[in-house]
Amino acid sequence: MIRLEQISKVFNQGRPNEFRAIHGLSLGIAADRVTLFTGPSGSGKTTLLSLVGCLARPTSGRIYLKGRMISALPERFLTDIRRSTFGFVFQRFNLIKGLSLIENVMLPAYPLGLPFPELRERAAGLLHGLGLGSKLENRVEWLSGGEAQRAAICRALINDPAILIADEPTANLDSALTREFLAIVEGLRGQGKGVIITSHDPLIAESAVMEAVIRMRDGRRVERMAMED
Amino acid sequence: MLQAIERQRYFIDYSLSSLARRRGKNLGLLTVYSLIVFLLASVMLFTQSLRQEAAAILKEAPEILVQRIAAGRQDLIPAAYLERMGSLRGVSEKRGRLWGYHFDPAIKANYTLMTADQHQLPPDGILIGAGIARARGLGAGDFLSLRGNDGKPAAFRVEGILPAETELISSDLILMAEPSLRAFFGIPDGLYTDLILKVSNPREVRKVAEKLTLLLPDTRPILREEILRTYDAIFNWREGVVFVLLMGALLAFVIFAWDKASGLSAEERQEIGILKAIGWETGDVIRMKFWEGGLISLSAFLLGYLLAYLHVFFADGFLFEPVLKGWATLYPAFRPRPVVDGLQLATLFFFSVFPYTLATLVPVWRAAITDPDSVMR
Structure with a gap:
């Protein structure tokens, strides 16, 4: 369970361009469910996602992960939690150009210092699982949009995290690829992993895969609707 | 690990x-x-x-070099100065050296002429440095003609070329017998270009030099360490x-x-x-x-x-x-x-x-x- 208490996030605090992205938000997210943060652009859903995923610290308020307060932890511990608990799929996938597909997938595990054959085998297994087994050595800039997304998912899963975090994962994909993504999410859910997604794509919001939807507007939660309990 | x-x-x-x-x-x-x-x-x-x-x-050079100074310039030094300095404590060897420069207009270069102390050479025999050999195209058996101080040309037979390892100091060097050198430069017997002193203990070098300036006030001692510096x-x-x-x-x-x-x-x-x-x-x-x-x-x-x-x-x-x-x-x-x-x-x-x-x-x-x-x- 992830619990947020009175979370606020202010960018450029004290400067003329100060911007408050989240206003005193409190909510709970089931770590083993598929949760959607939705809302219009600028509603604060991506900021909320980065706070939940330990990519940023809140300006005020507390975040608890499995009952442990993580919002005040030093960067080193936060990175450790991020690495072991969360896997990230970014909107533009953020694969590193010039590297091969398998190198990109292995990248999050480099600081762990696992034996190379073991790590490579794990990365290859994930890529085979998502239908990219024939493109292990291809450079990522040669991949199609759907392939790049699947590669990004494999990279997010390399450290076997409990929760996959995806920011606008279907923003650059057509409907067929969106459905393919939802199928992958469903598969991950079946493996007992939690997924947190931000999206304002109706195909995602209306999908039966979503178990909880948190609607955002102007940095505040509008409502929470349980899709399945 | x-x-x-x-x-x-x-x-x-x-x-x-x-x-x-x-x-x-x-x-x-x-x-x-x-x-x-x-x-x-x-x-x-x-x-x-x-x-x-x-x-x-x-490293092989003498520790002290003594030059005679006349009117602020170097002058030939009499052999008698060796006796005048007597026996100085710490000096293991002292002797006079004879050498000089000669300008050769043929190649517009200065040669250094010295006595061949370690070689027995005939009166007209010389040993030359590799630089001279190259510049003048000379080999053993060839003759080198130089104009002496009396204006007359003197012909010398090249007995050999000095070894290449010493070229940094011997490139422009000509070695000849002492009488030939005296005759060529017109230096009378009993005069040298400078004197050299060997001092075994490095700590005694400065002391010996001090004594020399007192004993021979018209001379200038030059220490090896000064040259190195x-x-x-x-x-x-x-x-x-x-x-x-x-x-x-x-x-x-x-x-x-x-x-x-x-x-x-x-x-x-x-x-x-x-x-x-x-x-x-x-x-x-x-x-x-x-x-x-x-x-x-x-x-x-x-x-x-x-x-x-x-x-x-x-x-x-x-x-x-x-x-x-x-x-x-x-x-x-x-x-x-x-x-x-x-x-x-x-x-x-x-x-x-x-x-x-x-x-x-x-x-x-x-x-x-x-x-x-x-x-x-």
Whole structure:
């Protein structure tokens, strides 16, 4: 369970361009469910996602992960939690150009210092699982949009995290690829992993895969609707 | 332990691939960087080698040289001065030397003529340095005609060429028997060019020199250590001149390297953000960039130093030879002996590898401590 208490996030605090992205938000997210943060652009859903995923610290308020307060932890511990608990799929996938597909997938595990054959085998297994087994050595800039997304998912899963975090994962994909993504999410859910997604794509919001939807507007939660309990 | 090694291997691996991805930029940097190390190391190696050579040659030289001074200028010194100085404590050997210069208009060069103390030569026989042999096209058995002090030409038969190992000091040298030299220069018996004294204990050298100035007030003692110091000063001065000439290039490189090292491109900044977002710590990113900067600067250092070594010791330092060695008509064919001074190597390493590596870390640290959520925005 992830619990947020009175979370606020202010960018450029004290400067003329100060911007408050989240206003005193409190909510709970089931770590083993598929949760959607939705809302219009600028509603604060991506900021909320980065706070939940330990990519940023809140300006005020507390975040608890499995009952442990993580919002005040030093960067080193936060990175450790991020690495072991969360896997990230970014909107533009953020694969590193010039590297091969398998190198990109292995990248999050480099600081762990696992034996190379073991790590490579794990990365290859994930890529085979998502239908990219024939493109292990291809450079990522040669991949199609759907392939790049699947590669990004494999990279997010390399450290076997409990929760996959995806920011606008279907923003650059057509409907067929969106459905393919939802199928992958469903598969991950079946493996007992939690997924947190931000999206304002109706195909995602209306999908039966979503178990909880948190609607955002102007940095505040509008409502929470349980899709399945 | 194994895990830590494996981690570093991953970072090095990533650094190498990162360098390869920006091949153009990094190759350019490596080339300029190596060139600078090459130039600096060449000057340092060459000067060091010259210093060593001078020290090695002077090792055999007498500790004290006594010249007679008349009206502020050097004059011939009477053999009687050897008796006048008597037996000085610490002096193991004293004798007169006879030598002089001769200008040869045929090749517009000055020769140094000396008595052949260690060789038995016939009255018309000479031994010549390799520089003279080259310049005049002479070999053993050939004759060399020189105009004596009486204006009449004197023909000498070349008995042999002095060995190439001593060329740095013997390039312009002509050795002949003492009577021949006296006749050629018109120096009467009982006069020498200067006197030499050998002193076994280095601590006694200054004391002996002090006594000499009292005993022979019209003479000037010159100590070997003073000559060495003068050589040192000359080579330091020449090295300094070259460094000043190189300063422009060095400054251009510093600006270039600083720009490359301290400025991160938007692409690099984003890459750091991605790495942090996917689970790399700030320390991991800095470690990776440290390897990247270290690999560049270390490769440039090794490459530059190796090229400088080859340039100085196998190509005779042809780029700096005229400045560092000085100029002469009878240029000695000087092959510097390979010498690497540990302190000099460490100094060059410190001043070339460390500043660049550190310069790369500052912007990386600044980029790496920012929240990784920048890649989300």
